[in-house]
Amino acid sequence: MENLTSACDGDCDCSPDPALLADFKRAIHALGGKWKLEILFALMNGAVRFGALRRSIGGITQHMLTTQLRELEQDGLVSRTVFAEKPLRVEYELTDAAYGLLPAFKEILSWSRLYGAARLVASHQA
Structure with missing residues (x-):
């Protein structure tokens, strides 16, 4: 499996690269929360x-x-458009930055289909 967190050759302490960890934390902060991923997924179309x-x-x-x-x-993942109509109409859509998550969402779905189904079957057999 590919090691993304350090440049460990076996002789080091294998702690995460601070720059990579900072980038990862920034992404987790922007996507973290009970509903954010569901909201982004719902706006994909x-x-x-x-x-x-x-x-x-x-x-x-x-x-x-x-x-x-x-x-x-605020994190630049969703844009809000207000239409000057009566009644007021507000629409939300993904920014280009959020559309960049589409490959990750596809991978998460693939992972869920592969491991989620196996885990569900195992829990029902127990």
Whole structure:
């Protein structure tokens, strides 16, 4: 398996490269939270209005969705567009930076299909 955290040759302490760790922490901070990954995944197919987004993510409260969207917007992953219409229309969509996560999302789905199904089968047999 590829070692991404250090340049360990076997003679060192194998601690993570501080620069790589800082980059990883920044990404985890931007994506961390109970709902952020689900929100980003729900926006992968294009702009969505707030109400439709909330309905697509079961169990999230209006307050939590608003909070998470604001954080994602501050981190440059989601853009918010307000249309001067009556009634007011607000849409959320991914930025180019967030679309860069698409390969990672595909890998997570692949991993889930491979290991999630095996784990589910094992837990039902126990």
